[in-house]
Amino acid sequence: MKKQLLSGLIGLMAAQPALSMDLVETYEKALSYDSGIAAARASFEAQQAASDVSQSALLPQIGAFGEGNYIDVDGPNQDTSYRELNYGVQLTQPLFRADAWFRYDASKFQTESARAEYNLAQQQLILDVATAYFNVLRARDTVTTARATEAAIQRQYEQAQERFDVGLIAITEVYEARASYDDSKSQRIAAENQLNVAREQLARLTGEYAEELDNLRQNFPLGRPDPMDPSAWEATALEQNWSIQSALYELNANEAGLREAKAGHYPTVDLNASYGKTDLSGIDAANAPITSQQDGTTTRGTIGLTLNVPLYSGGGTQAGVRQQRSLVTVAEQSLNTVRRDVRVTTRSLFLTVNNNVETASALEQTIVSRRSALDATRAGYEVGTRNIVEVLDAERAYYVALRDYANARYDYVINSLQLKQAAGTLSPQDLIELNNWLSAAAPGIEALANEEETLDDPTQ
Numbered sequence: 001m002k003k004q005l006l007s008g009l010i011g012l013m014a015a016q017p018a019l020s021m022d023l024v025e026t027y028e029k030a031l032s033y034d035s036g037i038a039a040a041r042a043s044f045e046a047q048q049a050a051s052d053v054s055q056s057a058l059l060p061q062i063g064a065f066g067e068g069n070y071i072d073v074d075g076p077n078q079d080t081s082y083r084e085l086n087y088g089v090q091l092t093q094p095l096f097r098a099d100a101w102f103r104y105d106a107s108k109f110q111t112e113s114a115r116a117e118y119n120l121a122q123q124q125l126i127l128d129v130a131t132a133y134f135n136v137l138r139a140r141d142t143v144t145t146a147r148a149t150e151a152a153i154q155r156q157y158e159q160a161q162e163r164f165d166v167g168l169i170a171i172t173e174v175y176e177a178r179a180s181y182d183d184s185k186s187q188r189i190a191a192e193n194q195l196n197v198a199r200e201q202l203a204r205l206t207g208e209y210a211e212e213l214d215n216l217r218q219n220f221p222l223g224r225p226d227p228m229d230p231s232a233w234e235a236t237a238l239e240q241n242w243s244i245q246s247a248l249y250e251l252n253a254n255e256a257g258l259r260e261a262k263a264g265h266y267p268t269v270d271l272n273a274s275y276g277k278t279d280l281s282g283i284d285a286a287n288a289p290i291t292s293q294q295d296g297t298t299t300r301g302t303i304g305l306t307l308n309v310p311l312y313s314g315g316g317t318q319a320g321v322r323q324q325r326s327l328v329t330v331a332e333q334s335l336n337t338v339r340r341d342v343r344v345t346t347r348s349l350f351l352t353v354n355n356n357v358e359t360a361s362a363l364e365q366t367i368v369s370r371r372s373a374l375d376a377t378r379a380g381y382e383v384g385t386r387n388i389v390e391v392l393d394a395e396r397a398y399y400v401a402l403r404d405y406a407n408a409r410y411d412y413v414i415n416s417l418q419l420k421q422a423a424g425t426l427s428p429q430d431l432i433e434l435n436n437w438l439s440a441a442a443p444g445i446e447a448l449a450n451e452e453e454t455l456d457d458p459t460q
Helices: 002-014 023-033 035-056 098-165 171-206 230-240 242-265 316-383 388-423 428-435 452-456
Strands: 061-074 079-096 268-281 296-308
Touching: 023 035, 023 098, 023 171, 023 428, 035 098, 098 171, 098 242, 098 388, 098 428, 171 388, 230 242, 230 316, 230 388, 242 316, 316 388, 388 428
Parallel strands: none
Antiparallel strands: 061 079, 079 268, 268 296
């Protein structure tokens, strides 16, 4: 009876192509293709350059100058023309510019915030790839169970038609079987469409349509979170979560911006130095506009200090301080919101992962129970103690249990990665470790339907 029950499911799966592309390969493709990670990297590099620009305002400014003039003087007492060439180098060294220092501080914090956002984007890509990958496997399993359900109910419909033809059952049972068959057919169509959608989502990340994916091994362990303490996960998240780090650096940057705005009231002091030469030629000494001028080269060097004391700027400095205070308040509230969200998310995911473990264990036992119930119901229908509706319900319940168990395992994988992301510990190493439990030779959900050990020990 069991072999008859499973023949349709196993036959359907035999026609499926063997899976071959693993999770790490998928991630590597996404890493080189995904525009989101490329944009985050470019933003970080741009902010690094912006920090260097801010730092340059504190460093010496050295430039060369040159000026050439032709001068023609025509007056009551003089009539002459000559050429003048001025050239040299000049240096300006800021000695006290509080606004530039605070601006540089703000830029360093903004760089760290951009770095945190880049790290967050890297973690998000890891999660997105894993989610899309396992959603394809999830959709494949759903299609498998939907096709198997359709095939099983079709057999029941054909048997009901045969029994009606010989007068063993009423026409209502044939109608019930037909309705169930039509419903299973529509669910199969919907499942196939969802599989196509899942493949599209994966292709969006990798730029390629994956025809084949490695399957999750049947002996993949569903372990509890380590440590088994939600407070420990919460503490780690508050310290390492990249969203919190980014918000914290944004707050620091705005506080430095407030100090920069206040520095608009402070004086500035610069050191200035220059060294140059002036070449004069073509001067008629008798008619020179300035008797001291004559052909030749004059060398000149200067050094001094420039003090600038702001007295009134039209109220702009005060307005800038008020604006920056408001931005600091916004950053403080954003940080508080992110911390609260991360705290709740981390504890919720901790509970969800534990629930996934318990759910998967219960569903594995449910498969055993549903299989036994289906065998008994079909046997009862053969001897006339059960009706067609009960058989159809048992068929659907069995394949739903298979599907739900597969979904519970995928939920566990994705939620475990989400928990690590919330804690700020998610890394490519997690994908490598997970990839070790994938195999092109690993059977899909059809193995659950034909796994004798499940009857003996559903926890294995």
